[in-house]
Amino acid sequence: MRVKVKLFATLAKGRFGERGLELNASTTVLDVVNLVGVDSNDVALIFVNGRHSSFDYLLQEDDRLSLFPPIGGG
Amino acid sequence: MNTAESIIAGAQDGVVSSSVLAEVATKFALPLLAVEKIALINGVIPRRYYRNIGTITPLQQLSLLDGRCVLLGCGGLGGYVAEALARLGVGYIRIVDHDIFSESNLNRQLFAITSKIGFPKVTVVQEAIEGINSAIKVTPYREKLRRENAVSLLADVDIVIDALDNFEARSCLLSFCSAKGVPIVGGSIAGWYGMIYHHISPPKNLLQIFTSLSGHKGIEEFLGNPSFTPALVASIQVALVCQIITGAITTGGLIQFLDVLNMKFEKFEI
Numbered sequence: 508m509r510v511k512v513k514l515f516a517t518l519a520k521g522r523f524g525e526r527g528l529e530l531n532a533s534t535t536v537l538d539v540v541n542l543v544g545v546d547s548n549d550v551a552l553i554f555v556n557g558r559h560s561s562f563d564y565l566l567q568e569d570d571r572l573s574l575f576p577p578i579g580g581g
Numbered sequence: 582m583n584t585a586e587s588i589i590a591g592a593q594d595g596v597v598s599s600s601v602l603a604e605v606a607t608k609f610a611l612p613l614l615a616v617e618k619i620a621l622i623n624g625v626i627p628r629r630y631y632r633n634i635g636t637i638t639p640l641q642q643l644s645l646l647d648g649r650c651v652l653l654g655c656g657g658l659g660g661y662v663a664e665a666l667a668r669l670g671v672g673y674i675r676i677v678d679h680d681i682f683s684e685s686n687l688n689r690q691l692f693a694i695t696s697k698i699g700f701p702k703v704t705v706v707q708e709a710i711e712g713i714n715s716a717i718k719v720t721p722y723r724e725k726l727r728r729e730n731a732v733s734l735l736a737d738v739d740i741v742i743d744a745l746d747n748f749e750a751r752s753c754l755l756s757f758c759s760a761k762g763v764p765i766v767g768g769s770i771a772g773w774y775g776m777i778y779h780h781i782s783p784p785k786n787l788l789q790i791f792t793s794l795s796g797h798k799g800i801e802e803f804l805g806n807p808s809f810t811p812a813l814v815a816s817i818q819v820a821l822v823c824q825i826i827t828g829a830i831t832t833g834g835l836i837q838f839l840d841v842l843n844m845k846f847e848k849f850e851i
Contacts, residue, residue, distance in 0.1 A: 513847075515774070515838060515840065515847075516771070516772070516773070516774045516800060516840060517800050517804070524843065551793075551794050551797055552790065552836070554849050557849050557850060558849070558850070559786060559790065559836075559849070559851060573847065573849075575776075575838060576771075576799075576800045577748070577794055577797040577798070577799045577800060578769045578770065578771045578774055578775065578776040578799055578800060578801070578838075579746065579747060579748055579769050579771065579794070579797070579798070579799025579800075579801060580657065580746055580769055580770045580771050580799055580801030580806045581654045581656050581657055581658045581659065581744050581745050581746035581747075581768070581769060581770065
């Protein structure tokens with residue numbers, strides 16, 4: 508299945524901002540995080556198809572996954 | 582002549598100057614804010630808000646003067662938020678910050694000026710925004726938000742504004758707003774990046790997001806915070822506050838992300 512993955516800010520550094528990935532069925536968000544070489548501790552927010560999601564979400568065909576690091580300054 | 586008649590008599594083309602309003606306030610022993618409200622009710626625009634009109638209706642300006650908000654944090658975001666709220670004409674602004682201005686604030690914080698290093702942020706910000714708009718009421722609290730003082734610091738406002746710098750305090754804030762159904766508008770910054778969130782009635786999942794972030798150090802720890810992102814994020818926060826107070830936003834919420842390195846803006850419903 509094909510899934511579009513977006514990496515924001517520091518997560519994109521040395522990787523990519525946006526890319527379509529060909530994945531096996533039964534792939535979770537955490538599997539994708541590991542696949543693209545991001546440390547899961549660096550991921551603060553996960554959105555799938557514009558909705559808040561989690562590491563254990565089972566991705567579906569044509570899902571749009573966005574990963575964000577923690578932005579905390581004031 | 583009564584108050585309204587005095588204002589109308591002193592107006593030109595439906596606009597009245599601060600000096601006329603101040604004279605009317607003195608004559609009738611009323612606060613300036615009350616006189617500004619009487620002007621708007623009677624179709625006269627106080628000149629200081631004249632350039633708000635067109636974007637904001639006179640009735641919406643009246644609701645801003647009636648607006649009550651609490652601003653948590655008077656640093657990078659909070660300074661710009663406080664300034665914009667005062668110019669916009671939000672009638673009551675409670676400001677909360679325990680900190681003093683330090684040298685490392687000079688690169689980005691609006692009210693961090695060399696002569697004010699070592700001064701409490703709330704005192705400096707209060708003085709500055711009262712200098713911009715003397716009609717509004719500004720109440721400073723030099724305190725750190727904790728579970729124990731949250732209820733007293735956050736009580737009796739229409740909207741809570743998060744300009745804090747850590748996830749623990751945000752979680753405490755969200756916990757209050759979620760339980761009480763108080764609208765919240767928050768911002769955070771790191772390097773080229775910003776996050777803005779708001780909700781009219783913060784749901785449990787928004788609270789969970791910030792509770793889950795409580796252990797995290799933000800990427801600002803190594804990206805720092807340059808001069809341009811605070812003003813940008815703070816301005817979006819105030820645009821949201823304006824829309825909530827004036828009734829342009831009545832339901833729901835968003836989390837939005839800004840990336841001014843790649844000029845991207847993303848938003849997600851919550």
